[in-house]
Amino acid sequence: MVVTASSPSLPEVSPVASAPNAGAAFAAARRQGTPVEVSDQTTETKRVFAQPDGQLNAELASMPVRVRRGAGWVPVNTTLTKSGSGFVHPQATVDDLSFSAGGDAPLVTFGKGDKTLSLSWPQKLPVPTLDGPTATYHEVFPGVDLVMQAAADGYNERLVVKNATAAKNPALKSIAFKLAAKGVTVSSDQSGRIEAVDAAGNLVFAAPTSTMWDARGPEVASAPVEATVKESTLLLHPAVAMLEDPGTRFPVVIDPDMHSWNQSMWAKVFNPTGSARARRVLPPAPPPRSPTAGRVRR
Structure with a gap:
């Protein structure tokens, strides 16, 4: 054995x-x-x-897909929910973002920590209709809806002019948003690009040049929108010629956005159907600033 x-x-x-x-x-x-x-x-x-x-x-990933929460990560979730504080918030985004739940509250507050900016609509806002990442404020002007959409790294803002009668409203010639900033200086350049820099000169937030387009899509019928910062006001000047053109097909969409700098350098690339995708582009060196360029600092 x-x-x-x-x-x-x-x-x-x-x-x-x-x-x-x-x-x-x-x-x-x-x-x-x-x-x-x-x-x-x-x-x-x-x-x-x-x-x-x-x-x-x-x-x-070409865009943020997860967000730090405590010691771990959670998927980006831009679905909007109302809070008891008079604001509407996405569930998980890179920066802090809130939209107004109606009334006198700022339309949007965006930022992180001690660096934030906010925009307020010139009138009281209606209670928004929420649909996923989108808050729609109906009839902010007669025949005009204001549509705010949460993004992973910022927000998209759309003024939707629904018909030719609405387009004749003189209020659309110059739209003044009250602008408040904390920890950043906000300015605009001649192209209509908006930038927010901190005390060290670092670019924190950026908005690309605004555009507007009609129902045929931005590749077929579009125009630039002048955007300027003057003191504590952001002024949008839509292209009146496009609004008054009898050949314009409604609705017309007027488009200013804002994003975090480290995720914001994306060019809008439209396909023939009018939907958009994003393409990463490197920013050019900033041009020398005019001493008369509008800016606000808090």
């Missing part, structure tokens, strides 16, 4: 999906033969995975 000693069985190790750093992730990936996420390299737009063969692979 032959007696042999059996080797003690090793405890089974459950596979892990993530590890706190690259060293731990590589060790786990080699051990289990599958990729392991490197948690300390996760950002709003990036996930990094250690591979069993010793390489690192990254998954990149």
Whole structure:
């Protein structure tokens, strides 16, 4: 009879999906033969995975897809809900964002920490209709809706002029938003681009040049919208010629947006159907500022 000693069985190790750093992730990936996420390299737009063969692979998103919450991450969720404070908030976005729930509250407040800006509509706002990420303030002028849409890194603002009668309203020639800023200086350049910089000169928020288009879409019928900052006011001057043109097809959409700088440098690229996608572009060097350029600082 032959007696042999059996080797003690090793405890089974459950596979892990993530590890706190690259060293731990590589060790786990080699051990289990599958990729392991490197948690300390996760950002709003990036996930990094250690591979069993010793390489690192990254998954990149063109826009923020997750938001830091405490020690972890949650998916971006721009669905709007009303709070008891008189505002409407998205559930999870990169920066703090709130829209008015109606009345005298600022139309939008946007920012993070000690750097914020807000815009107020010149009149009392109606209670908005909420639909996912969109808050619609009906009839802010006769025949004109104001549509605010939460985005992962900012917001989109649309004035929707629904018919030719509404387009004749003199109030559309110059629309004055009350502007308040904290921790940033807001200014506009000759192209209508709006920038908010902090005390160190760092660009924090940016709004691309505003445009407007009719029902045929921006590639077929569009015009620039002049936007200027003067003291504590943001002035929008839609193209009156387009509003009064008998060939214009309604509704007409007037489009100013605002985004965080580190996610805002996207060019709007429209396809033939009029829907939009985004393309990352590098910003040009800012031109010298005119001493008369409008700005507001708080």
